[in-house]
Amino acid sequence: MKSHAFRRTAAAVAAVSATAIVLAGCSSAGEEAEGSSEPTTLTLATFNDFGYTDELLAEFTAETGIEVVHNKAATSNDARANFFQKLGKGGLADVEAIEIDWLAEGMQYADLLTPVADDLKGRWLDWKEAAATDSDGNLVGYGTDIGPQGVCFRSDLFAAAGLPTDREAVADLFPTWDAFFEVGAQYTAATGKPFIDSANAVLQGIINQEEFTYEEPDGTIIATENPAVEDAYNTVVENAIPISAYAGQWSEDWFASLASGEFATMLCPGWMLGVISGNAPDTTGWDIANAFPGGGGNWGGSYLVVPADGKNTEAASKLAAWLTSPEVQVKAFENAGTFPSQVEALKSDTLLSATNEYFNDAPTGQILTDRADAITVSPYKGPKYFQYHDALQNAVTRVFDGLEDQQTSWDTWVTEVSAF
Secondary structure: OOOOOOOOOOOOOOOEEEEEEEOOOOOOOOOEOOOOOOEOEEEEEEEOOOOOOHHHHHHHHHHHOOEEEEEEEOOHHHHHHHHHHHOOOOOOOOEEEEEHHHHHHHHOOHHHEOOOOHHHOOOEOHHHHHHOEOOOOOEOOEEOEEOEEEEEEEHHHHHHOOOOOOHHHHHOOOOOHHHHHHHHHHHHHHHOOOOEEEHHHHHHHHHOOOOOOOEOOOOOEOHHHOHHHHHHHHHHHHHHHHHEEEOOOOOHHHHHHHHHOOOOEEEEEHHHHHHHHHHOOOOOOEEEEOOOOOOOOEOOOEEEEOEOOOOOHHHHHHHHHHHOOHHHHHHHHHHHOOEEOEOOHHHOHHHHOOOEOOOOOEOHHHHHHHHHHOOOOOOOOOOOHHHHHHHHHHHHHHHHOOOOOHHHHHHHHHHHHHOO
16 A cells, blocks of 8 residues: 555535625526516526636626626536536526536537527637537537646745746756656655645646547547556556645645645646635745646636526526626636637737736746647547546545555546446
8 A cells, every 4th residue: 555644635625615796786596677678687607716706797797787696616526516417407507617527528418508609609719619519510618718737836835945946947847747756756855745736636637638538539438448547547646646735626625735835836727826826815935837747738628608498598698708708808817817718818918918916926828828839639528538537536536545555446446437
């Protein structure tokens, strides 16, 4: 059984945030103002941090007279469970967020979603739009962000370990995964602390650099026979677990550690910048390097969809279109680092010149643009991608927690996914 100094069991995460933001008035969804055909309230359901602040949504209310109630699930997993439990049965929000890892699963039920207006097609990057287009040519998802990744690091903790702190010098440390693990091992040896937050974040980074992992476009299941998947698992267990503070992310302890200095690095898609700064607002020392081990990688990126059985589909479509317009995508980036998928937004001088005061005034607009340009693989994610990948993350977690050894946990995963 593999052991290491930083093992701990992740704390449970609340399924849904208690925060529900009512931006104006108190009428319920579907209610209409007297003498008006326009609904007065819409519900919006997201997760993590899309950059949709109270102030931003208030701009929509000011422009349209439509109020918005914003509910946030704690995690993508929680949002997915709610979405598929209620899709086609009523009870979903007027506008729902879908994460890219379970988009293909949702596309099996594209007929239960309201198509995007034809005049909006072409707004988004080709691959972003193609993934949300059904076999009849209906676009059913409004692209929000994409997730080009850099490496976030604590410059103060790097300095204490004798590592460089200049972001350009730090970027030079991580040309490959082997180099990343080597630096991590040096850091833990020097400090007695974990180098990176999460072993499963490393798994995500490696898997997202493979074109085919669990399924092929013709429906062939390759999960348990794909050497790239087994190599990724073994690499994470042997090299990432010994330098990781946690198996996964989003636990209460993990959130607390963003501020405490328990770990020194995180693999950072743009949307993670808002997660860090939002949960450790008074912490200094965070920066971001224009690098990613092995080249480039995209983690995450989401869509907004409008359930077809909603009471306010016309107004909901208006909200989804507004939130994913070029101008608003740039504002969301400024709020939370969510990197735009809109073609026009990517040309914005505001985006390219953006800096982030929290991350040591890093030129985050240019860094994330460079990281997006470095992406050479767009992984195929079939209808069962989320289930296969979640089960593989659980396999890593079992080893991390000392419940199973490396081979036993892999064998458990093989048995589990063979039954999906």
